[in-house]
Amino acid sequence: MALPSSPPSSLTSKLRPLDLGGAVVGLRFLGPLAAFVLGEGEIVLVGDDEARVRAHHGAVLSVAGDDKRILTGGDDGRVVATRADGSAQVLFEQKGRWIDQVAAGADGAFSFSAGKTAHFQPAKGEAKSLDLPSTVGGLAFAPKGTRLAIAHYGGVSLWFPNAVAKPERLEWKGSHRGVMWSPDMRFVVTTMQEAALHGWRLADAGHMRMTGYPSRVTSMAFTAGGKFLATSGSSEAILWPFSSKEGPMGKQPSMLAPRDVRVCAVAAHPRDEVIACGYEDGLVLMVRISDGAEILLRAPDGGAVTALAWRGDGSALAIGTESGMGGLTTF
Numbered sequence: 001m002a003l004p005s006s007p008p009s010s011l012t013s014k015l016r017p018l019d020l021g022g023a024v025v026g027l028r029f030l031g032p033l034a035a036f037v038l039g040e041g042e043i044v045l046v047g048d049d050e051a052r053v054r055a056h057h058g059a060v061l062s063v064a065g066d067d068k069r070i071l072t073g074g075d076d077g078r079v080v081a082t083r084a085d086g087s088a089q090v091l092f093e094q095k096g097r098w099i100d101q102v103a104a105g106a107d108g109a110f111s112f113s114a115g116k117t118a119h120f121q122p123a124k125g126e127a128k129s130l131d132l133p134s135t136v137g138g139l140a141f142a143p144k145g146t147r148l149a150i151a152h153y154g155g156v157s158l159w160f161p162n163a164v165a166k167p168e169r170l171e172w173k174g175s176h177r178g179v180m181w182s183p184d185m186r187f188v189v190t191t192m193q194e195a196a197l198h199g200w201r202l203a204d205a206g207h208m209r210m211t212g213y214p215s216r217v218t219s220m221a222f223t224a225g226g227k228f229l230a231t232s233g234s235s236e237a238i239l240w241p242f243s244s245k246e247g248p249m250g251k252q253p254s255m256l257a258p259r260d261v262r263v264c265a266v267a268a269h270p271r272d273e274v275i276a277c278g279y280e281d282g283l284v285l286m287v288r289i290s291d292g293a294e295i296l297l298r299a300p301d302g303g304a305v306t307a308l309a310w311r312g313d314g315s316a317l318a319i320g321t322e323s324g325m326g327g328l329t330t331f
Contacts, residue, residue, distance in 0.1 A: 009294075009295065009296060010295065010296040011286075011295055011296065011297055011329065011331075012296055012297065012298060012299055014297075014329050014330060014331070015297060015298055015319075015327045015328070015329050016327055016328045016329070016330075017325065017326075017327050018036075018044075018046060018050075018325065018326040018327055018328065019324065019325060019326075020036050020038060020044050020320070020324050020325065020326050021038070021042075021044075021324055022038035022039060022040050022042065022324050023038065023039040023040075023306065023321075023322045023323070023324055024036050024037065024038060024039075024306050024307050024320025024321060024322070024324070024326055025037050025038065025039045025060050025063060025306060025307070026060070026062075026063025026070070026072070026307055026320075027063075027307035027308065027309040027318055027319075027320045028063070028065040028066075028067075028070045028309055029067060029309055029310070029311045029312060029316075029318065030045070030065075030067060030068065030069070030070060030083065030084040031067060031068075031084050031312075032047055032311070033045050033046060033047045033084045034046045034047075034309070034311075034316075034318035034328055035065075035070045035082065035084075036307075036318070036320050036326055037055075037060055037063050037070065037072055037307075038060070038324075039059055039060055040058075040059065040060075041054060041055055041056035041057060041058055041059065041060055041074060041076075042054055042055070043055050043070065043072070043082050043088075045084065045086060046318075046328060051086050053082050053086050053088050054088070055072050055074075055078075055080040055082055055088050056072060056074035056075075056076050056078055056080065057074075057076045058074050058075045058076040059074060059075045060072050060073070060074050061073050061074055061075055061098060061099060061100055061101075062099060062100060062101045062102045062112075063102070064102045064103050064104045064139075065104050066104050067312050068083065068084075069081045069082065069083050069104070070082050071091075071102045071103075071104050071110055071112075072102065073098075073099025073100065073101065073102040073112055074098075074099055075098045075099075076093075076095070077093055077094045077095045077096060077097040077098070077099065077114075078090055078092065078093045078099065079091045079092040079093075079099055079102060079110070079112045081110075091110060091121070092112065092119075092121070094114070097114040097115070098114060098115075099112050099113070099114055100113050100114065100115070100135065100136055101113040101118075101136050101137075101138060101139040102139065103139035103140055103141050103148070104141070105120075105122075105141040105146060106141070106144075106145075106146070107122075107123050108122075108123030109121065109122045109123055109141075109146060111139050111141065111148055112139070113135075113136035113139060113150075115135055115136075116131055116132050116133070116134060116135055116136065116152075117129055117130065117131050117132070117136075118130045118132060118136050118139065118148070118150050118159070120146070120148065120159075120161035122146070122161075128161040128162070130150070130157070130159055130161075130167065132150060132152045132157060133152060133153060133154060134152045134153035134154070134175075135152065135153075136150055136151070136152055137151040137152055137153075137175065137176050137177040137178070137179070137190075138150070138151035138176065138177055138178040138179035138190065138191075139151075139179070140179045140180055140181055141181075142181050142185055143181055143183055143184075143185055144185065146160065146161060146162065147159065147160050148160075148161065149179045149180075149181060149188050150167075150179070151176035151177060151178065151179035151190050152176060153174070153175050153176070154171060154172070154173060154174075154176075155169060155170045155171040155172050155176060156169075156170040156176060156179060156188055156190060156200070157169055157170075158170065158188070170188065170200045170205060172198050172200075172207065174192050174193065174194060174198075175192060175193035175194075176190040176191070176192055176193075176198065177190065177191045177192060177193060178190060178191040178217075178218075178220065179191075180220060180222070180229075182222055182226050182229075182242055183222055183225065183226035184226050185202070186201065186202055186203065186245070186247075187199055187200065187201060187202065187208070187242060187247055188200050188202065189208070189210075189220070189229060191216070191217045191218065191220060192216075192217075193216065194216070195211075195213040195214065195215055195216050195217070195233060196209065196210060196211045196213060196217075197209075197210035197211075197217055197220070197229075197231065197240075198210070199247060199248075201245075201246070201247055203245075206246075206249075208247050208248055208249050209249075210240055210248060210253075213231075213233040213234055213238070214233070214234055214235075214262075215233050215234070215262060216233060217231050217232055217233035218232055218233070218264060218265075219231065219232040219263075219264065219265045219266050220232070220266065221266050221267055221268040221275070222242070222268060223239075223268040223269075223273055223275065223289065224268060224269060224270060224271050224272060224273060225273075226242055226243075227241070227242060227243045227273065228240065228241060228242060228243075228254070228273075228289065229242055229248075230266045230268055230275045231266060232262070232263045232264050232265060232266055233262070233263070234255075234262060234263060235258060235259055235260060235261065235262050235263070236255045236256060236257055236258035236259070236263065237255070237256045237257050237263050237266055237275060237277045237287065238253050238254075238255060239253055239254040239255075239256065239275075239289065240253045241253070241254070254289070256275070256277075256287050256289065256292050257277050257285050257287045257292070257294055259279060259283070261279045261280050261281045261283070261300075262279065262280050263277050263278070263279055264278060264279065264280050264304050264305055264306070265277070265278035265305045265306060265307060265308045266278070266308065267308035267309055267310055267317070268310075269310055269314050270310055270312060270313070270314050271313075271314045272314065273288070273289040273290060274286060274287065274288050274289065275287050275289065276297070276308050276310070276317055278304075278305025278306075278308050278319065279300070279304075279305060280304045280305075281300035281301075281302060281304070282298065282299075282300045282301040282302055282303045282304065282305060282321055282323075282325075283296070283298060283299060283300040283305075284296075284297045284298035284305060284308070284317075284319055285297065286317070297317065297319075297329050298319055298327055298329075301321075301323070301325060302323070303321040303322055303323025303324075303325055304321060304322045304323075305319060305320070305321050306320055306321055306322045307319070307320035308320075314331075315330060315331055316328060316329065316330045316331065317329045317331075
């Protein structure tokens with residue numbers, strides 16, 4: 001989706017406002033439908049009409065998925081896969097456990113964690129588990145294959161569930177939370193409990209320390225092709241360059257869309273070097289990376305933006321907030 005050379009300053013007229021009835025904790029597109037995950041266990045599917053699915057009897061603690069299903073983990077001990085037709089399949093259930101993290105793999109595989117244990121379940125075959133040194137802070141499948149990155153205190157473990165060898169350990173002191181692979185699988189990056197990111201070059205296990213944030217980073221996304229890593233945590237979107245073999249070390253990040261309110265959610269367009277930025281006051285901007293051109297998509301309403309997601313073809317953006325208000329913008 002190429003932005004026009006002289007774009008209008010606002011596309012707020014294209015926003016379809018939604019009153020979802022609860023705080024949005026996650027968001028994915030299932031084909032043409034936007035799936036808004038509410039903190040109290042419901043999933044709202046929005047297309048031409050709206051449908052509600054009860055996935056959990058309690059709080060949702062984690063959200064992942066792909067374009068066919070959205071995976072959720074809850075404090076009811078369940079891992080649930082919800083699809084665009086409104087079906088909700090319980091993939092795992094153990095009462096008394098909290099499902100802290102979930103991740104969607106290829107061909108129907110999935111992973112989840114409860115406390116210090118990470119679990120892997122292929123679409124067919126035997127389930128596997130791995131005990132970690134601390135509570136799992138994040139899970140992510142590599143873009144290709146079944147290798148898992150597992151964030152925990154002291155670093156990240158890279159695990160091939162079907163291999164006999166022990167997981168590879170990438171160490172760095174501190175509490176690591178969210179984790180992400182670069183699209184080319186050359187880098188692994190974590191958000192930390194402190195106001196920083198940490199990354200590793202997998203070719204040589206070289207460290208990449210990304211600091212200077214005034215608050216903790218809670219949202220990050222690689223842009224199309226993996227050239228930049230866009231992040232929240234400041235009063236502007238911070239974009240770290242990842243196109244060279246060294247990654248961002250020795251380079252300055254780009255800073256886009258500055259305001260006097262902090263960015264709390266980012267989402268990268270699936271095809272073009274464009275990002276969406278959501279702020280603590282509810283405002284959402286679409287920003288072109290090459291020149292910083294901004295288009296207003298949603299005016300502020302006081303409720304922090306908690307989730308953003310692009311449709312797979314880049315023709316729509318879904319927005320969720322902590323106040324339970326959301327929206328769909330089509331282009």
